[in-house]
Every structure is written in structure tokens, then in C-alpha cells.
Amino acid sequence: MKSKVIKILEGVLEVKVSLESSSNALDEWDSLNHVRIILEIEEVFNIKIHFNDISKLKSVNAIVSYLEKSI
């Protein structure tokens, strides 16, 4: 799961991503790329992410724990 998420992020952001990466620390992780990440995750894990959750998923950790809860 973790490696899958990192792979998605690296694909979108085109930079090296670690478990500690977050939107604040990475310039590439801007609002537009954030939506791209959300779309990728919805497609890869076949889930619908609630509107309120989108803005909370701004770090690798947050995404991973969200996915662990929802899948």
C-alpha cells in the first residue's frame, strides 16, 4: 500500500517522494497536482473520496492512513 501510494505520487509529481513527504514540503505538490493525485488514487484503489477529505490528504502519511481506513 505504502509503496503503491509513493509510486502514484512520484508519477504525478515527477520527483522523489518518501513516507515523510507532504504538500507543504514539496513545491511540485501544488493544488492542481493535488487534484491529479486524488484522481489517480480514486482510479487505482477504485474508491470515491469525499469532498471534505480532499483537503486533508496532503501528506503521504495522511493518504496511507486514509486508505487503510477506507479499504
Next chain:
Amino acid sequence: MKKTAFLGNYTIDILAKEYQKKNNVNSLYVSGFNQYSLEILDEDSPFNKYKANYSFLFLDGNLLIDNFKTLSKIKKHIDEIFDSFFNNNTGYLIFSNIYISSSINKIHFYNKKNNLKEIEQKINLYCQKKALSNTKLFIFDLATIIQESGWKNLHNNTTWNYGRVRFNKFANNLISEKLINTVNSIDNKTKKCLVLDLDNTLWGGVIGEEGIDGIILGTDGLGESFYNFQKKIKNLKTKGVILAICSKNNMNDARDVFFNHQFSLLKWNDFIIKKVNWKPKNFNINEIAAELNISEDSLVFIDDNPTEREAVRKYTDAVVPDFPNSPSDLSEFIDDIDLKYFSKFNITDEDRKKTIQYQDNIKRKKLENASYDFDKFIKDLNLEITISYNNTKDISRLAQLTQKTNQFNFTTKRYSELDIEKFIADKDYHVFVGAVRDKFGDYGKVVALIIYENAEGYLMIDTFLMSCRVVGKQIENYFFNEILSQLPNAKTIYGKYIATKKNILVKDKYLDLGFDLCENEKNDSNKKYIFDKKKILKNNIKVTNEK
């Protein structure tokens, strides 16, 4: 370098990014969110200064209605946008047509008043009409893409609310691919002439073998595929595309279908040039281009036979698309050809007159065949012939071949399985059957020769035939040469040509094989040939004998 710009009244950045990745675009301009009006209307805007070769404009239908309320105001807005675009830009504008989502409950019945659908259709029609009179304006048919794949499968409500991002990942993938197709079709130089094969292309089966009642063409079953294929080709002609025939066939057989088959929508006179002969097709393609006085690369050649396609691809500049495996796919196939090569035909009276103009101007030119290395072409086909001798396994196939083969058939003698069985058992008869394969596939047993020793000790060719599927590869020469080396050396061989309506193809073939015409047998429809010198050519292909 091609410069590409994306503009829209919603967030099209993600789509633009996907397009850039897929199409290796190195110069991309994406206008800010909902900045399209300003960008296009202001002549000093960053967009107008960018000077894009291709500009994509995406307008969301629901937002347009929210902003402009009425159809007439939307039309006025579109007029302004288009006018300003073409005043400030020399590149192409690819305008995505409008789709208005409205839930099925609201519009369950079309007899209820449904203003939204009406507006959607009217806007799209309006833009489409503009594109017809503007060579730089293309309509990207997003509405049909959504219709095909379904709105629910493509859009994402959450990201729409979050940041006006309309489409999900699947949709971005799909739409960006279609955009690339569109740009490729714009880039393609528009072609002028569609050159068509006949058998198994405009109808199913072989007219020379099956006859007018035997070919597959009609309004049901598989015949409908060919019928619809003809219908769409006829539409291309109406649009101004020149049609030509390039077929290995007898002229009378070909004419018969176009004049007498009730379901042949295409008529003989729809074709400006008819190359119905047994010459290599690449020669015919050279001639068609020369006679029309257009460049070869403005011809599109359609043929079901991969060997013919290969020859035309190799020795001419014509465009040669692959042919679908199943006739059921012909309709989609010709739509694709239309989109790729003929999409920007402006339908003017001038175009409709084109057919007549070309007919008047056809120039007959004698062509040099020097650049054509036929031997090398044959060699590259990796032809293989396997010959079986007096083999009882061949009985039913050989009987079938004698029944069906009309064109490459010297004597057109029809035999039953029982007849063949007798030949094989008879020590004076020699029965040879050849199976052929090349790099395009296995054609099975397609060539045969039956020869017998008569009372005076001469060898008489009773039957020599070959399926028209493999005509034009010189298989008959290789086959005959191999058989010569197996027959008793000293004996003189006689061959006969009995003319029928269908076998003009082999009229002089015995001369080509090294025979001489018998002096006192020069009757035109019944010629006798003699072969008494061993003129065995070296076979440069693989001929083996079945054990």
C-alpha cells in the same frame, strides 16, 4: 516545433498535462482558470502573443447557460470568441462541442419540453456550420465521446466542486487520446483520391469465380457490411473525393457487378479511373496518379490482400491503411479513413464538379517501370511452395479447385472427386498439387497441374489451374519449373489454351513459361503450345516436395 494551447471555462490543466505527456508536446500554454474570454478577446494577451499552432477551447455547457442564460446570447458570445481568435491567430482552433448534463428523470420523455437539450443541439449545429466554411476551425466531438462512454463513467462531481475539474482519470486518458487523433488528422495532408480493390473489398467473394449471384452484397447478414461500406464510399464521392478502381479482374466481370447487381450502390461511372487488369498494382497506382496529374501521396489505397498492400507500400508513395479482418468492421474502418484523410474536404459545388473535371483532364502518360525490382519483391515475400504428387488426400480439394477456378485455368475442365481418384490411380496420369505460404500467411492448396502421357508418348497438360488469391506472385512459374524437373526428360510436352469468358488472364501464359505456339494451331480461342527445350529457370524461392 508545434505550439499547443489549452483554454476553457473550467479547469483543463489536467487534461492538458495528459495530452502533453502522451503527445510529447514540448511547448504548451495553459490559460488560467476561466480566463479564455479575456485571453482571446484581448489582442495583447499572453495567449495571443504565444501564437499557438493548435488551440483547444473547452467550454462547459452548463456553465455557459449559467453565464449567458439564452441561446441567442451564447451564439453571440461564440461569434465574438471565434472572430477575435481568427483575427489574432493563424493557427488552428479546435473547439470542443457542448455537452449539457441533465439527469434522466428530468428528460425521461423527449416529448416534454426540454430546453437544455435543445440549446445543446442548437449550439453544436451552429458551431459545426461555422467549421464548414472555415478551414482553420475544427469541432472536437466531445458530446459524442461522452455519449459513447457515458457521462457517469467520465465525470467526477467531487473534483468539480473542489476545483472545477470535470473529468476523472479514465476520461482524461480517453479525451487526450482523441485530441491526439484529431491533431494527427489535421496534420495529415488531405488526400484527394480513394483507390479501391474489388473482390473481398467492395463485396465478399470473387466475382470471377462466384459470379454475380454468388458474391456477398446485400441488405442483410454479412452482405450488409459491404453494402454499408459502399454507401459510405459513395458519400465520400459526394464530398468530392475522387474514386478509382485497382483490381486484378476481368473487365467484364467487374462491370457486371456495377451495372447489374441490385445492391451495388456504387456504379461504374462513380469511378474516374478503372484499372481492371492483371498488372502489378503498384504500376496501376503509378498510372492513376500520373493520369490524374496529382501526387502519389494524395492517393489512399484500400485492398484486402496483404501482398498487394505491401507492393503498393513499397513501390509507391500512396497511403495504404491496414484492412480489417472482419467485414463487420468495414463501416468503422471507412469512418476512420474519412476522419484521417478526407476530414477537411469543403463541400462546395466545385468539389462536386471535381469528378467531371478530372475526367476531362486525364492525361495518359507512359510510365517507366525501371525502379521496380519484382524479383526482389517476390524474394522478400518468403514464398514457399510445397508440392504433393498423386496424393489421395488432395482429391476433394482438387475437385473443388477444378469446379471453382475460372480465371487462372487454361482448359476449365470440371472434375468430380471420382474423376480425380481415377487420375491418381492411372499410371499414365500425373497429378500435382501445390500448397503456398508466404510471410502474410498460409493460402493452403491453391495450384494444380494434371498431365498425362498419350498413346504416342507425348505429355499432354490436361489441367493447369491456380486460385486467383495467389495470382501475381509468379507461383505458377516456380510450380511448373519444379514439376518439369520431375517429369521424364526426353518427352515433349503439349499445353492447350481453351478460351472462355473468364480466363483471358492466361491467354499468353504458356509463352511466358517457355512454350512455343504450334504453327498450325493458331485458332484464337483454342491454342496449342509445345514445350520441348528445357528452359528451367532457377527457382529463387523455396519449393519442396511433400513426402
